[in-house]
Amino acid sequence: MGTLKQITLYIALFSFISPSSAFSLNNCTISTPLKDIQPKVLCYKMGFFRIPSIPGNTHILDISFNAFTQIQIGDFNHLSNLQDLNISHNKISQIQEGAFDSLSNLYSLNLASNRLQAISRGMLHGLTNLLVLRLDNNYIKDIEETAFSTLHNLKVLNLTKNQLHYVEKIKPVLASPHLEELYIGSNHLNAFKSYEMSTNPLALKILDFSNNPFATFQLTDNIFQFLNHLDLSYCGQNGTMTWNVTEKTFFASVKSLYFMDVHMSVQNAANVLQSFQNLLNKIRLNGNAELNRTDLLLNACSPVLQVLRLKTNKIKHLNEHMFDLCSNLTEIDLGDNEISNIPPGMFRGFTQLKTLRLQINKFTRITNFFQNLFTLEFIDLSRNSIKTLNCDVFANLTQLKMLYLYSNKISIIESCSFKDLKSLEVLRLGTNNLLRIGDAFRNGPQSLLELQLSFNKLSKIEKYTFRNMSQLKYLHLQDNQISEIESYAFGGLKNLSSLFLSSNKISAKTLTKHQDVFSGMPNLENLGLDANIILFTDDQLKFPPFKDLKHLTVLSLHSQRRGIGQIPSNLLQGLSSLEMFYVGNTNLAHLNPDTFKFSPQLWFLDLSKNALSEDHSIPAELFHPISRLTKLLISRTQLRSLNFLLNANLSRLSTLKATGNEIDLINKTLIQSLPRLEVLDLQKNTFTCDCDNEFFIDWAKNSNSTQVVYLNKYMCSYPSSLRGMSLSAFNTESCTLNIDFICFLCSSIVVFLTLLSSFVWHFLRFQVVYAYYLFLAFLYDNKKKQSGSTFQYDAFISYNAQDEPWVMEELIPKLEGEQSWRLCLHHRDFEPGRPIIDNIVDGIYSSRKTICLITKNYLKSNWCSSEVQVASFRLFDEQKDVLILVFLEDIPTHQLSPYHRMRKLVKKRTYLRWPKPGEDTKIFWQKLKLALEAKEGHKSDLLIP
Numbered sequence: 001m002g003t004l005k006q007i008t009l010y011i012a013l014f015s016f017i018s019p020s021s022a023f024s025l026n027n028c029t030i031s032t033p034l035k036d037i038q039p040k041v042l043c044y045k046m047g048f049f050r051i052p053s054i055p056g057n058t059h060i061l062d063i064s065f066n067a068f069t070q071i072q073i074g075d076f077n078h079l080s081n082l083q084d085l086n087i088s089h090n091k092i093s094q095i096q097e098g099a100f101d102s103l104s105n106l107y108s109l110n111l112a113s114n115r116l117q118a119i120s121r122g123m124l125h126g127l128t129n130l131l132v133l134r135l136d137n138n139y140i141k142d143i144e145e146t147a148f149s150t151l152h153n154l155k156v157l158n159l160t161k162n163q164l165h166y167v168e169k170i171k172p173v174l175a176s177p178h179l180e181e182l183y184i185g186s187n188h189l190n191a192f193k194s195y196e197m198s199t200n201p202l203a204l205k206i207l208d209f210s211n212n213p214f215a216t217f218q219l220t221d222n223i224f225q226f227l228n229h230l231d232l233s234y235c236g237q238n239g240t241m242t243w244n245v246t247e248k249t250f251f252a253s254v255k256s257l258y259f260m261d262v263h264m265s266v267q268n269a270a271n272v273l274q275s276f277q278n279l280l281n282k283i284r285l286n287g288n289a290e291l292n293r294t295d296l297l298l299n300a301c302s303p304v305l306q307v308l309r310l311k312t313n314k315i316k317h318l319n320e321h322m323f324d325l326c327s328n329l330t331e332i333d334l335g336d337n338e339i340s341n342i343p344p345g346m347f348r349g350f351t352q353l354k355t356l357r358l359q360i361n362k363f364t365r366i367t368n369f370f371q372n373l374f375t376l377e378f379i380d381l382s383r384n385s386i387k388t389l390n391c392d393v394f395a396n397l398t399q400l401k402m403l404y405l406y407s408n409k410i411s412i413i414e415s416c417s418f419k420d421l422k423s424l425e426v427l428r429l430g431t432n433n434l435l436r437i438g439d440a441f442r443n444g445p446q447s448l449l450e451l452q453l454s455f456n457k458l459s460k461i462e463k464y465t466f467r468n469m470s471q472l473k474y475l476h477l478q479d480n481q482i483s484e485i486e487s488y489a490f491g492g493l494k495n496l497s498s499l500f501l502s503s504n505k506i507s508a509k510t511l512t513k514h515q516d517v518f519s520g521m522p523n524l525e526n527l528g529l530d531a532n533i534i535l536f537t538d539d540q541l542k543f544p545p546f547k548d549l550k551h552l553t554v555l556s557l558h559s560q561r562r563g564i565g566q567i568p569s570n571l572l573q574g575l576s577s578l579e580m581f582y583v584g585n586t587n588l589a590h591l592n593p594d595t596f597k598f599s600p601q602l603w604f605l606d607l608s609k610n611a612l613s614e615d616h617s618i619p620a621e622l623f624h625p626i627s628r629l630t631k632l633l634i635s636r637t638q639l640r641s642l643n644f645l646l647n648a649n650l651s652r653l654s655t656l657k658a659t660g661n662e663i664d665l666i667n668k669t670l671i672q673s674l675p676r677l678e679v680l681d682l683q684k685n686t687f688t689c690d691c692d693n694e695f696f697i698d699w700a701k702n703s704n705s706t707q708v709v710y711l712n713k714y715m716c717s718y719p720s721s722l723r724g725m726s727l728s729a730f731n732t733e734s735c736t737l738n739i740d741f742i743c744f745l746c747s748s749i750v751v752f753l754t755l756l757s758s759f760v761w762h763f764l765r766f767q768v769v770y771a772y773y774l775f776l777a778f779l780y781d782n783k784k785k786q787s788g789s790t791f792q793y794d795a796f797i798s799y800n801a802q803d804e805p806w807v808m809e810e811l812i813p814k815l816e817g818e819q820s821w822r823l824c825l826h827h828r829d830f831e832p833g834r835p836i837i838d839n840i841v842d843g844i845y846s847s848r849k850t851i852c853l854i855t856k857n858y859l860k861s862n863w864c865s866s867e868v869q870v871a872s873f874r875l876f877d878e879q880k881d882v883l884i885l886v887f888l889e890d891i892p893t894h895q896l897s898p899y900h901r902m903r904k905l906v907k908k909r910t911y912l913r914w915p916k917p918g919e920d921t922k923i924f925w926q927k928l929k930l931a932l933e934a935k936e937g938h939k940s941d942l943l944i945p
């Protein structure tokens, strides 16, 4: 047995990572379980420069932010199911014609932010179902005439930020007959003359011409019959655009115009606006501070205009009559100006106005600005400097639903301010100077659904503060200084579903001093108490604070600034609906086994960033009451093993995240105790690369029900000789003595003997000579053994003449030059005049190892040659590990089949593979060095420790 085991010598450590349908992809994650109908694979920001191996059924692939420089034919051959492909933010300057041929199911292709300079004829060939194509942010100067001719279904094309310069160059894209959205902003287009693009009607609905310095804009044919939206923002940077639209009706279908920050004279702007015949519903005139607004509005406004945006126009004073012509507006945006007052009667004739945006202005107080605007539904007054709110400011705004007053300087609110707001649903008062709430909300607004009071200076919540807000669902009180909460502080909030109290000064005392702190809100589902100073010292609480929260599903207690101390065994009492519990980052060192006995519905538990290093920090019994647990996060908790899960009965656990711990072993029993595991993330642990982890490594590579996230990044920490090696590269086949191998060996010997005898029969002469040399070799070897002599060379190199350049340029400089091995090469070290076979026997026997450099040529000519015969004779005869196989090129296993023995060798053992062009060779040389260093005739201490 021992001898046989000795024969299962290692050769090398590296094994091919084969494309498979397994879950663990190198540097990619599958974001939806493989069971999903549309698997989505995410490989962004990973430094890839070629398409990684990805399951063939992938529908959505994101390989953006990598280092691709080109796309070649064949890259996507096995991905014909792909529907959505994002290769943006790479360095692609070349796409081979036909590279996308297999992607006939693709409907969205994102090539934005690359280095393409031209779109050539066959580049987009095959994308017959493509709907959306992004080519923005490249250096495209040219598009070949027929480049788009097979894109019959293209609807959206983004060519923003390229170098097209001339409108004629855009013409080829119109070969896609259904193109509806075309974005060609920022292309340095100097002139638009419609006949250069087309004289026939186009299907375009959206056209973005923004950021082009048009000196001329000439429309002489009715090509934009279906155009709905036109973007001319930031155009005419030259200040002298000539606008010539020969028929008034050419823009008759345009309903929406973006006309922001244009650089043109008032007269020019007026000309442009007049072309739209006052048919616009929506216009953006943002950032046109230089134009005379009275004139601009005169031309822009019309009774059909509904949306007017005048953001960022440096407007200081509003003129009472400026909007007289657009009195049917439903939305007006005056944000980011310098307005401090609204003249009374300004909106006098407005009967439809629903949205009024006045954010980022200079208001310090509001008077009766909104008088008569009964239709208003949304007022945005955020980011001003309003100090007080008078009682009648919002009088009669009975339809108002949303009122934004955040980021002002309000220090007091009177309850009368909101008294008429019978429909108010959202009130945002965050980031003000409120010190107390007092009576402000005692009477409502009763219809309010969301009240935001975060980032103020509140310190205390008094009894029944929100008594009459029975509709309220969301209450934001985070980032205040609340340290005291009276009993029934939230009493009356019958429908409250979320209460946010994070980042306050709430302590354990705040929660437990009074009996009914969280009483009176029976429907609360989400309670945020994170980032406070809750520190428990007792194992048992007198008044469990959450006892009345029967419907609470989410409780956050993470990130307590002084640590949580412990979780009292009855802290969660009453939380019979609790589903998610966050208690990470709280310096928790121990969990009481009874913690969850009140919360049987829990399925999500976050314990990350704690200090659970002790053996019994997490007792298995902790999990017994929560058998529904499906997601467990225990990253960065100083864990040394996951064995506490063995008896936890977590039969439903599907996601386990335990990164950044000190886990070294994962055994079979553990994996078997988690039958529903779908995602396992164990990055940044300290794995042991030995046979104890054999099951885990094989399972992680091959499981098709569990995705082991970024398996290829898991590193060996032990034994020290393998530190830094990838766990998945550890060769587990050396761990088991394989019955197959024994059979192979026996049959090989039988076959060999049979062959030998028949050879001896048939080719007597040759074989006798050969046998003679083998005998010589045997004698030679014996002599060596007796004399215990040392070897003359470290390695004999067997290779095909065609691979000589590699030997000369790569191997010799590295092995002889840097690593100082003595090599035996036939062209150099063979004694001239001696018979070649003598030289070979001599060479092999005076070298400790024989390195075979295997290529297809080598297999054809040298395999079965005398060199290998002699070396393998030595292998089998001495049971020494002398043969090192180095593959200089990928030879698929099926191509090895004619070389039966080689194939078996390769299947049974690992071997070294010369990296593909572009890959790092350091590891290769490192492994070769290890292989050369290993003592022959001994078990490999690398593989069979």
Ligand SMILES: *[C@@H]1O[C@H](CO)[C@@H](O)[C@H](O)[C@H]1NC(C)=O
Binding pocket: 026, 027, 045, 046, 047, 048
């Ligand atoms: C995976 O990513 C790491 C770092 O992001 C990188 O060093 C490694 O080369 C990548 N592996 C592959 C196969 O691209």
Ligand SMILES: *[C@@H]1O[C@H](CO)[C@@H](O)[C@H](O)[C@H]1NC(C)=O
Binding pocket: 112, 134, 136, 137, 158, 159, 160, 161, 183
């Ligand atoms: C078009 O490209 C620009 C520039 O990259 C980008 O900002 C914009 O969102 C894109 N629009 C669409 C519809 O893809």
Ligand SMILES: *[C@@H]1O[C@H](CO)[C@@H](O)[C@H](O)[C@H]1NC(C)=O
Binding pocket: 190, 213, 214, 215, 237, 238, 240
């Ligand atoms: C500005 O207009 C002049 C002709 O009037 C033209 O030569 C020049 O290229 C234009 N500049 C830009 C940035 O478009």
Ligand SMILES: *[C@@H]1O[C@H](CO)[C@@H](O)[C@H](O)[C@H]1NC(C)=O
Binding pocket: 218, 220, 244, 245, 246
């Ligand atoms: C507008 O273009 C048409 C056709 O090229 C031309 O006949 C006409 O004179 C131009 N009008 C102006 C004002 O430039």
Ligand SMILES: *[C@@H]1O[C@H](CO)[C@@H](O)[C@H](O)[C@H]1NC(C)=O
Binding pocket: 292, 293, 294, 295
């Ligand atoms: C803007 O135009 C109006 C009408 O043409 C004129 O009365 C007003 O003085 C102009 N304003 C400025 C600042 O030029």
